[in-house]
Amino acid sequence: MGATLARKIWDLHLVRSMGGDDLLYIDLHLLHEVTTPQAFDGLRAAGRTVRRPDLTLGTEDHNTPTIAVDRAIRDPQAREQSALMRANCREFGIPLHRLGDPGQGIVHVIGPELGLTRPGMTIVCCDSHTTTHGAFGALALGIGTTQVEHVLATQTLPLRWPGTMAVTVNGALPSGVTAKDLVLALIARIGTAGGRGSIIEYRGEAIASLSMEGRMTLCNMSVEAGARAGLIAPDNTTFEFLRSRPGMPQGADWDAEIAFWESLRTDEDAVFDHEIVLDAAGLSPYVSWGTNPGQSVPLHEAVPDPCGIQDQEERAAAERALEYMDLKPGTPMRDIRVDTVFIGSCTNGRIEDLRAAAEVLSGRKVAEDVGLIIVPGSAQVRRQAVVEGLDVVFEEAGADFRAAAGCSLCAALNEDRLGPGQRAASTTNRNYEGRQGKGARTHIVAPAVAAATAVAGRLAAPSDLEGKG
Incomplete structure (x- = not known):
């Protein structure tokens, strides 16, 4: 019997089998400031060093302010996490892209940009969206803090074959x-x-x-x-x-x-x-209506009625989602108005995403009662956007094109967050309760739909917009 791509990569990195687990060699270990301090404390307590600092890379992304490159981090906890990241990387000899560095950006954006992500590799990071790197034919996994310490110390990781x-x-x-x-x-x-x-x-x-x-x-x-x-x-x-x-x-x-x-x-x-x-x-453009990405429908449809859901747990979850989102069954998705639109994140903060948004925004204006925030996924993405004149398109449309790269409103661990009851169309990946701010309501969309929504003031596709201006 032949092997799947996943099995081939797995077997290429197998150090040894240990009962139910396999010990895999890790080619690249990515770090960001939020989830790493405890792992370094563990290394120090055990008197260990980092096995392969040359195969390890840190970046500042989750807590970084995006309004300006030189803006101080206001939240005390976020400021401490960033300070610890810098101190730990310096102590253990790990390369770090700090805010303001040319290579700084969201961890899953800069890996491919810098040529670090390649086919056949094993890649780990204490971030669930490490799966991004699988686009290159790499086995990329999100891991926990304890596993981070193990990889730092040994450049290996015990894992059970997942299927x-x-x-x-x-x-x-x-x-x-x-x-x-x-x-x-x-x-x-x-x-x-x-x-x-x-x-x-x-x-x-x-x-x-x-x-x-x-x-x-x-x-x-x-x-x-x-x-x-x-x-x-x-x-x-x-x-x-x-x-x-x-x-x-x-x-x-x-x-x-x-x-x-x-x-x-x-x-x-x-x-x-x-x-x-x-x-x-x-398929057609999709948009989420609830509090997880599975609660999504085509944009041309309406908010579903939980009464039509047979599974009791799923029906109860839909009812809770509608209450939190303040939506009524049968409401056309295109009738849902928004307060804010966010374009960015490790899902849609790359240059192609900004180009798609600029194409929609060119010659148009953002609705007066809507705020449009566009945050590049990396410093390199922002530089390229400026070279292509996308920044001018965004400015003329009335968008807020941020000066610094970072996770921004996707994770809401910095100044970028929504207030209670505010509704956003967002190119993020996750929309659970409070994801973009306490009490905030998030509709997940693609970049072009996000841009069209900013112009229309309600959920919309580019095809819904008439002409220019």
């Missing part, structure tokens, strides 16, 4: 439908536990046609379906994205690397534990 799921998307995505819509449609179908414990491999014509940014969006939200990781086999799209990245091999070494990467495919006779098949042609 596999294939998600095959046949056909081509219709015009205006993005990877964000695709993943929301998938989670709406299988639920937030539909991929529980599995490594999802995305396959099919629609997946092959996605850009690297789109693939990262898709893999990023795999965890929202309960998956342990998301994977897409590397192909020419992957290779072309990586070719110009820092540190890539040249000449014969590049050819040898490509030959290895091309071997990273699921064998034709491999068997998955589960398989889901979607028809891309039937």
Whole structure:
């Protein structure tokens, strides 16, 4: 029997089997300021050092202010976390991209930008959206604080084989439908536990046609379906994205690397534990109505009625979500007005996402009673946006294009947060109660839908907007 891509990468990194667990070698360990202090305290208490600081990288992203690069962090806890991150990285010799550095940004944005994320690697970070890196054919996993200490000390991690799921998307995505819509449609179908414990491999014509940014969006939200990781086999799209990245091999070494990467495919006779098949042609822009990504519907539909849900637990969850979101069943999604629109995050804060927003905003104005915040996923993304003149488009439209990169309103661990009762259309990945601020209500959308919503003042697709101005 053949092997899946996930199994191939797993076996390539197997140090030894230990009963039910396997000890895997880790190629890249990414850190951010929120979840690392306890791990370093553990190292010090045990008298250990960091095994491979050269395979470890830190960045400041969750707590960073985005209004200005030189703005002080106001929240005392956030300020302390950032200070500890700097001190720990300095003490243990770990490279760190501080706010203001050219390479600073959201951890899952800068990894691919800097050429650190490559096919066939094992990558870990104490952040659930580490699954993003699976877009390159890497086995990328979110881990806990105790596991962070283990990786820092040994560059290995004991893991139990999680199982596999294939998600095959046949056909081509219709015009205006993005990877964000695709993943929301998938989670709406299988639920937030539909991929529980599995490594999802995305396959099919629609997946092959996605850009690297789109693939990262898709893999990023795999965890929202309960998956342990998301994977897409590397192909020419992957290779072309990586070719110009820092540190890539040249000449014969590049050819040898490509030959290895091309071997990273699921064998034709491999068997998955589960398989889901979607028809891309039937998809349209999606938007969430509830308090998890699985509570999403096509934009042209209405808020669902919990009475039509057979499962009692699911029905009760829908009723609670509607109460929190202050929505009534049957309300057309396009009738829902918003106070704020956020474009950014490790899901949709890349240059392609900003381009999509700028295309919609060009020649238009943000509605007077709506605030539009656009936060680049990295300092490099912001520089590129300025080179392309996107900053001018945003300014003329009345958007607030932030000066610094970071998680911003997605995590609401800094100054960027909503007030109680405020409603937002957001390109984030998660919308549980209070995610973007205590009492805040979040509708997850794709960047173009977010931009159109900012102009219309209500949930809208670009096709809903008439003309310019």
